[in-house]
Amino acid sequence: MECHVYYEGDDDPKKCTARRLEQFDEAILYRRMEQVPYGIVLNPHAEQALSPADLEDGLGTLVALDCSWESAEAASFRMNGVHRALPFLVAANPVNYGRPFQLTTVEALAGALSILGEPERAAEILEPFRWGETFLTLNEEPLRRYRDCADSTDIVAVQDDYLADDGDDHDEGDERSDHSG
Numbered sequence: 001m002e003c004h005v006y007y008e009g010d011d012d013p014k015k016c017t018a019r020r021l022e023q024f025d026e027a028i029l030y031r032r033m034e035q036v037p038y039g040i041v042l043n044p045h046a047e048q049a050l051s052p053a054d055l056e057d058g059l060g061t062l063v064a065l066d067c068s069w070e071s072a073e074a075a076s077f078r079m080n081g082v083h084r085a086l087p088f089l090v091a092a093n094p095v096n097y098g099r100p101f102q103l104t105t106v107e108a109l110a111g112a113l114s115i116l117g118e119p120e121r122a123a124e125i126l127e128p129f130r131w132g133e134t135f136l137t138l139n140e141e142p143l144r145r146y147r148d149c150a151d152s153t154d155i156v157a158v159q160d161d162y163l164a165d166d167g168d169d170h171d172e173g174d175e176r177s178d179h180s181g
């Protein structure tokens with residue numbers, strides 16, 4: 001699958017994972033919204049969770065929005081496409097290590113690729129990041145289980161196992177809505 005990113009450019013450029021993906025020819029960045037191709041938009045506010053069933057729409061394009069988390073409110077996700085939230089996965093990047101749902105752009109794209117049946121491609125795009133392999137190790141079991149799901153209802157059922165385990169470890173503010181759609 002192709003990886004595309006709408007690049008808002010309001011985050012620290014030195015830490016920006018989308019720019020690094022562009023440097024390694026692993027993603028195409030767009031500075032104008034109207035240039036972004038139609039595809040599966042990775043949107044943490046989406047009502048429905050990403051699942052292998054999304055492949056049935058024949059969409060071979062993943063789209064992420066690279067911006068700071070401060071500006072990643074629902075209204076910022078105006079790209080055309082099928083909007084999907086990622087289920088429970090934990091971040092491996094140093095800023096949000098161990099925190100669920102709040103992934104960097106490369107983690108979100110890699111998680112989506114893996115759920116959609118392209119784990120090798122997921123590993124490839126994570127290669128330029130020193131914590132990239134850790135993302136796959138930390139999430140190995142959920143990613144494998146999500147990949148075996150038929151649809152978003154199944155995905156949410158699997159996610160519930162991890163949310164139950166996660167218990168009170170994280171802030172009340174974590175996004176944990178029902179994404180079965």
Ligand SMILES: C[S@@+](CC[C@H](N)C(=O)[O-])C[C@H]1O[C@@H](n2cnc3c(N)ncnc32)[C@H](O)[C@@H]1O
Nearest residue numbers: 016017042043044064065086101103104105108
């Ligand atoms: C808010 S930006 C932060 C980017 C960060 N500055 C970086 O350098 O990677 C992360 C993007 O990854 C995707 N993403 C992250 N977590 C997600 C989730 N739980 N569900 C869906 N998409 C997610 C979204 O496209 C989101 O806008």
